[in-house]
Amino acid sequence: MPSHFSITHRSGIGKARTGVLKTPHGEIRTPAFMPIATVGAVRHVAPHELRSAGAQIILGNTYHLMLRPGTELLAQRGGLRKFMGWDGPILTDSGGFQIFSLGAKLARSGHGSLVDIDEEGVTFRSHIDGSLHRLTPETAVDHQVRIGSDIAMVLDVCPPQPCTDRSLDAAMERTTRWAERSLMHAEATMSRDKMLMFGIVQGGSDLERRSAHASAICALPFDGFAIGGVAVGEDREAVRKTIAHTGPLLPEDHPRYLMGLGTPGDIVHAVQHGIDLFDCVLPTRAGRHGTAYVWRDIEAFPQGLWYDTVAIARAEFQHDDAPLDSFCSCMACEKFSRAYLRHLTVIDEALGKRLMSIHNLTFYLRLMDRIRGSIARDEFFSS
Numbered sequence: 001m002p003s004h005f006s007i008t009h010r011s012g013i014g015k016a017r018t019g020v021l022k023t024p025h026g027e028i029r030t031p032a033f034m035p036i037a038t039v040g041a042v043r044h045v046a047p048h049e050l051r052s053a054g055a056q057i058i059l060g061n062t063y064h065l066m067l068r069p070g071t072e073l074l075a076q077r078g079g080l081r082k083f084m085g086w087d088g089p090i091l092t093d094s095g096g097f098q099i100f101s102l103g104a105k106l107a108r109s110g111h112g113s114l115v116d117i118d119e120e121g122v123t124f125r126s127h128i129d130g131s132l133h134r135l136t137p138e139t140a141v142d143h144q145v146r147i148g149s150d151i152a153m154v155l156d157v158c159p160p161q162p163c164t165d166r167s168l169d170a171a172m173e174r175t176t177r178w179a180e181r182s183l184m185h186a187e188a189t190m191s192r193d194k195m196l197m198f199g200i201v202q203g204g205s206d207l208e209r210r211s212a213h214a215s216a217i218c219a220l221p222f223d224g225f226a227i228g229g230v231a232v233g234e235d236r237e238a239v240r241k242t243i244a245h246t247g248p249l250l251p252e253d254h255p256r257y258l259m260g261l262g263t264p265g266d267i268v269h270a271v272q273h274g275i276d277l278f279d280c281v282l283p284t285r286a287g288r289h290g291t292a293y294v295w296r297d298i299e300a301f302p303q304g305l306w307y308d309t310v311a312i313a314r315a316e317f318q319h320d321d322a323p324l325d326s327f328c329s330c331m332a333c334e335k336f337s338r339a340y341l342r343h344l345t346v347i348d349e350a351l352g353k354r355l356m357s358i359h360n361l362t363f364y365l366r367l368m369d370r371i372r373g374s375i376a377r378d379e380f381f382s383s
């Protein structure tokens with residue numbers, strides 16, 4: 001078993017497990033959810049509020065940070081942790097997913113797009129000012145060292161879905177070669193002493209391809225393994241099948257990370273299939289748009305219908321003095337009524353976005369705490 005990850009309990013039911021992941025800047029109890037600080041901030045939420053909500057680790061994005069403020073500046077300022085005042089670990093995405101998805105978005109909007117991929121790396125235009133940039137597996141590692149990442153993701157190729165079998169195979173094969181190059185470069189530059197490195201399994205929703213790519217990536221000496229390229233256009237059933245199939249293929253004694261997913265139900269489902277780490281824009285994005293995740297009955301978790309979503313702008317909340325979530329003690333639920341949160345949301349006030357984001361993050365992080373407790377007690381999970 002690797003020294004940075006230990007499994008503390010294996011569920012008697014399913015493949016769920018609890019563990020402790022050691023990073024250079026702190027330990028993480030898993031399963032864990034990572035709030036997304038794409039550009040060096042979780043939108044509307046300060047670092048000390050993330051801590052109060054129960055965050056153990058946050059996620060930064062290499063693509064965005066290399067464009068603004070630039071990773072040289074971050075290194076000069078003592079790394080992203082010091083720069084943004086966050087005292088815990090940071091995982092950084094390599095930038096591959098953003099390059100491909102923002103490139104496709106620019107092309108669709110008629111602004112012209114350049115995402116030019118070759119064996120060495122990828123050349124792309126900034127979504128901010130159209131300037132040209134280049135990222136290779138090696139420079140993606142260097143950027144993440146300068147950011148001061150605790151867990152670095154390798155640069156991978158994310159083909160848009162649906163795509164042909166031929167382009168899916170080419171993306172998987174190139175992702176494997178890039179994973180090997182990333183590790184070699186990290187060894188040569190002694191970057192592995194500074195951060196953990198995770199490999200990424202691709203393969204779309206084709207289960208045979210997922211198996212083949214999992215065996216190629218998991219043969220490499222990474223510190224953890226991720227499932228990438230899910231929820232990029234396929235239906236929910238296909239996503240769940242991919243996770244149920246791929247999760248158990250990742251090495252049992254290493255941390256497993258499901259990239260970019262999902263709803264509370266999706267998370268519970270993935271935990272049942274042995275996933276340890278999660279990130280998703282959903283709690284903050286939904287919060288900014290007036291949707292809250294609330295406990296239906298926290299004591300009932302994980303049985304039955306344990307959560308609801310509330311669209312707070314609805315007229316029915318106009319005179320509702322109750323808190324947003326009676327099981328929650330976050331700032332939004334402790335101090336304000338549904339009627340007031342509705343008002344803030346209807347007038348598009350920044351305080352409303354902030355309170356709804358804080359609440360949803362608190363909900364997600366408490367969910368993870370409940371999940372860890374349920375695994376420890378060998379309780380059955382319902383998703």
Ligand SMILES: [Zn+2]
Nearest residue numbers: 328330333359
């Ligand atoms: Zn709350």
